[in-house]
Amino acid sequence: MQKVYIYKKFERFWHWTQAALIFFLALTGFEVHGSFSFLGYEQAVESHRVAAWMLLILIAFSIFWHFTTGEWRQYIPTFSKLQAQIRYYTVGIFKGEPHPTRKSVRKKLNPLQALTYLGFKLVMAPLLVITGIVYMFYRTIDANNMVIVSDIPLEIVAFLHTLGAYLIIMFAIVHVYMTTTGHTPTSNIRAMLTGYEDLEDDSEQPLKDENKKEE
Amino acid sequence: MKKVVFSIILASIGILILIHIAYDPPLPNLGELKLKQEYAIKPTSPVDHSLFEELQKDFNSPQEVTEACIECHNQRHKEVIASSHWNWERISYVEDRGIASMGKSNVLNNYCIGASSNEQSCAACHIGFGMTNDRFDFDNARNVDCMVCHDNSEEYRKGSAMAGYPDRSVNLTQVAQSVGRPQRMNCGACHFYSGGGNNVKHGDLEESLLSTTREVDVHMAANGMNMTCVDCHSAENHNIKGKLYSVSSSDENRLTCDHCHTSTPHMDRMLDLHTAKVACQTCHIPTYAKVNPTKMEWRWSEAGKLKDGQPYHVTDTASGAETYMSIKGSFRWEKDVKPEYYWFNGHATHYVLGDQVDSIPVQINRLLGSAADNRSKIYPVKVHRGDQIYDPETNMLIQPKLWAAEKGDSAYWKDFDWQLAAEAGMKRVGLPYSGNHEFVNTEMYWPVNHMVAPKEEALSCEECHSRDDSRLAGLNDFYMPGRDSHAGLDFIGRLLIIAAMAGVILHGLGRIVSAIRNKEIESEEINTNYNQ
Ligand code: HEM
Numbered sequence: 001m002q003k004v005y006i007y008k009k010f011e012r013f014w015h016w017t018q019a020a021l022i023f024f025l026a027l028t029g030f031e032v033h034g035s036f037s038f039l040g041y042e043q044a045v046e047s048h049r050v051a052a053w054m055l056l057i058l059i060a061f062s063i064f065w066h067f068t069t070g071e072w073r074q075y076i077p078t079f080s081k082l083q084a085q086i087r088y089y090t091v092g093i094f095k096g097e098p099h100p101t102r103k104s105v106r107k108k109l110n111p112l113q114a115l116t117y118l119g120f121k122l123v124m125a126p127l128l129v130i131t132g133i134v135y136m137f138y139r140t141i142d143a144n145n146m147v148i149v150s151d152i153p154l155e156i157v158a159f160l161h162t163l164g165a166y167l168i169i170m171f172a173i174v175h176v177y178m179t180t181t182g183h184t185p186t187s188n189i190r191a192m193l194t195g196y197e198d199l200e201d202d203s204e205q206p207l208k209d210e211n212k213k214e215e
Numbered sequence: 216m217k218k219v220v221f222s223i224i225l226a227s228i229g230i231l232i233l234i235h236i237a238y239d240p241p242l243p244n245l246g247e248l249k250l251k252q253e254y255a256i257k258p259t260s261p262v263d264h265s266l267f268e269e270l271q272k273d274f275n276s277p278q279e280v281t282e283a284c285i286e287c288h289n290q291r292h293k294e295v296i297a298s299s300h301w302n303w304e305r306i307s308y309v310e311d312r313g314i315a316s317m318g319k320s321n322v323l324n325n326y327c328i329g330a331s332s333n334e335q336s337c338a339a340c341h342i343g344f345g346m347t348n349d350r351f352d353f354d355n356a357r358n359v360d361c362m363v364c365h366d367n368s369e370e371y372r373k374g375s376a377m378a379g380y381p382d383r384s385v386n387l388t389q390v391a392q393s394v395g396r397p398q399r400m401n402c403g404a405c406h407f408y409s410g411g412g413n414n415v416k417h418g419d420l421e422e423s424l425l426s427t428t429r430e431v432d433v434h435m436a437a438n439g440m441n442m443t444c445v446d447c448h449s450a451e452n453h454n455i456k457g458k459l460y461s462v463s464s465s466d467e468n469r470l471t472c473d474h475c476h477t478s479t480p481h482m483d484r485m486l487d488l489h490t491a492k493v494a495c496q497t498c499h500i501p502t503y504a505k506v507n508p509t510k511m512e513w514r515w516s517e518a519g520k521l522k523d524g525q526p527y528h529v530t531d532t533a534s535g536a537e538t539y540m541s542i543k544g545s546f547r548w549e550k551d552v553k554p555e556y557y558w559f560n561g562h563a564t565h566y567v568l569g570d571q572v573d574s575i576p577v578q579i580n581r582l583l584g585s586a587a588d589n590r591s592k593i594y595p596v597k598v599h600r601g602d603q604i605y606d607p608e609t610n611m612l613i614q615p616k617l618w619a620a621e622k623g624d625s626a627y628w629k630d631f632d633w634q635l636a637a638e639a640g641m642k643r644v645g646l647p648y649s650g651n652h653e654f655v656n657t658e659m660y661w662p663v664n665h666m667v668a669p670k671e672e673a674l675s676c677e678e679c680h681s682r683d684d685s686r687l688a689g690l691n692d693f694y695m696p697g698r699d700s701h702a703g704l705d706f707i708g709r710l711l712i713i714a715a716m717a718g719v720i721l722h723g724l725g726r727i728v729s730a731i732r733n734k735e736i737e738s739e740e741i742n743t744n745y746n747q
Contacts, residue, residue, distance in 0.1 A: 032696055033696070034697040034698065037677070041675070093729075094729040139491070158694060158699075158700075159704060162705075166707075170712055173719060174715050177722070181726075
């Protein structure tokens with residue numbers, strides 16, 4: 001085992017801010033949806049909108065980060081060990097078998113994770129973001145009598161947005177649970193907090209070279 | 216170094232955002248302040264009519280007063296003669312009907328039903344003298360009643376059942392010398408008491424507005440802006456702004472709040488966006504009939520019960536309101552009423568005498584509009600329900616003759632005979648009557664515009680945006696966040712969440728159990744090793 005710096009500062013900042021914002025957006029969003037009352041409708045709407053803007057800015061930064069660092073390659077799905085990974089979570093984990101894949105700075109995600117997160121980034125997040133933006137600018141008649149978005153029925157926008165919301169909550173539940181399947185139940189979470197994780201020491205490259213390569 | 220600068224910038228932005236969320240500085244609403252200043256200065260009369268010699272004499276008839284007015288104001292009577300207060304009707308284009316002249320002569324209501332054949336009594340609210348029947352001369356300027364609107368002494372009063380003539384006790388000289396801008400009582404004399412008593416018809420226009428508080432009406436309150444009716448209902452050439460849709464039908468010469476307040480009066484963009492679809496009244500008049508009750512239901516079918524051959528009435532001891540009258544039937548009154556809400560684009564259609572009834576309850580007037588129509592807004596409405604006389608064979612509502620001075624003149628209020636009243640009334644309006652009558656349910660729609668509450672009492676979001684008991688529960692032709700949702704999606708969504716939770720819990724338990732079991736096996740192995 002070797003202590004490896006795996007999650008960089010921005011990545012951790014991005015991850016936790018996004019987590020908090022999504023949690024808050026779910027809370028206020030479902031209050032807007034009428035599922036419960038908590039902050040009060042007016043406050044829920046305002047907060048949802050502010051948090052949505054914060055999330056949009058964060059997403060913009062994270063897209064920039066992913067492309068400039070090349071980290072986006074982490075999400076390219078590989079199918080070679082996908083089946084083994086699925087077998088591990090459904091069978092192997094109960095037998096105390098070892099993880100079929102190895103986590104490293106270059107390969108932080110196992111094939112199943114890569115696929116799921118890709119789905120998150122390409123389906124769930126855009127679904128929420130696009131419908132959310134349409135929702136936000138949904139006006140029938142603006143103050144200046146400018147018709148902006150009114151030909152798409154709000155019903156459909158809200159349906160898709162809410163669908164995305166349910167999916168993301170489901171994702172979050174499973175995601176949080178899956179973090180407990182690391183070496184120890186808390187090792188993954190600790191890594192995302194501190195940046196360091198104990199990984200098997202036969203990682204191909206020492207940390208420093210790795211960073212250089214990425215640049 | 217760069218990193219430090221960057222994180223400081225980021226932290227500052229974060230803090231600014233948080234401050235913005237947590238603290239909204241109360242900005243002054245300059246538009247509103249300006250309006251308040253403007254209306255704080257009350258108009259004063261440039262002349263004193265009591266000094267005019269022409270008015271310092273005894274008038275033998277009210278017509279003489281009118282002549283005196285016309286001597287100086289020598290064109291104004293023409294304006295009055297062109298107005299709907301005088302003509303009791305208006306020509307307009309009405310959807311599905313074309314160009315039509317509609318007014319009190321051919322449009323009914325579900326209170327006292329209609330003026331035709333009852334003019335002697337109903338003309339107490341006509342701005343003229345001597346409208347005793349349908350042969351009134353609408354071109355005779357002498358019969359224009361200037362005083363009813365312009366008397367500032369509160370001396371002038373129309374006589375009861377005197378065809379629009381003033382009460383005999385009125386001192387015409389005093390009235391003539393104290394004319395001026397119409398005051399609340401001038402308008403109120405008719406508009407507060409329409410339908411036969413205070414607040415019967417409108418619900419939001421009644422005598423408590425003569426002197427009221429901000430809680431009841433922010434505009435008219437003595438401790439508020441202290442405005443009079445004509446401050447808003449201004450007139451150009453005696454054509455007064457504002458429409459009452461019990462008789463009006465077109466979106467023209469209307470008076471809306473945004474004439475003064477603009478369509479973006481709030482200091483909040485989210486609220487301002489609502490004004491495209493929601494009338495100001497909807498949020499700012501949470502309830503009407505705040506002081507005195509208004510009639511919500513009137514059942515003519517119960518009229519005519521007599522005690523010892525005599526008509527009687529029943530008064531509710533708590534509210535003092537009449538709940539039964541032999542001449543009119545039974546009533547239901549309500550105070551502090553939450554309005555009903557409808558889409559309305561400023562156009563209305565009416566049941567016009569002679570029309571076929573096409574729906575039951577009959578809609579005596581119908582406010583037009585829908586969510587899809589972008590001229591429509593959601594308005595608060597008083598809906599007055601009741602039943603009234605109807606001819607099942609001709610399928611028409613009946614104009615009954617209600618009023619007469621004496622018995623034996625076919626008037627229902629004297630003879631209590633619907634048959635005679637229907638016959639006489641329909642004959643007067645020139646329509647057939649089969650000899651059969653029934654009572655049919657009717658509805659009338661009165662947009663609520665007055666009794667604007669202080670802004671703190673405006674509806675909160677939840678009053679409408681809520682799943683249960685939304686005030687707009689009845690308007691189902693559009694999607695409203697918080698009220699509406701896709702039931703199927705909610706079901707599946709919840710199912711997904713429960714499935715995820717269940718899966719996670721089961722998986723977790725499985726891991727714990729297998730971990731324990733694996734440990735046991737391990738320790739067994741160790742134990743056996745040890746034993747060897
Ligand atoms: C950038 C992302 C997002 C944007 C721009 C956005 C925007 C909006 C807007 C404008 C509304 C309508 C209420 C209002 O006007 O405030 C709304 C409603 C809602 N939002 Fe979001 N939102 C975003 C992310 C999310 C997320 C992450 C969730 C949940 C996890 C969520 C859940 C909901 C729900 C459930 C509703 C209620 C929909 C309805 O019942 O009509 N939103 N969102």
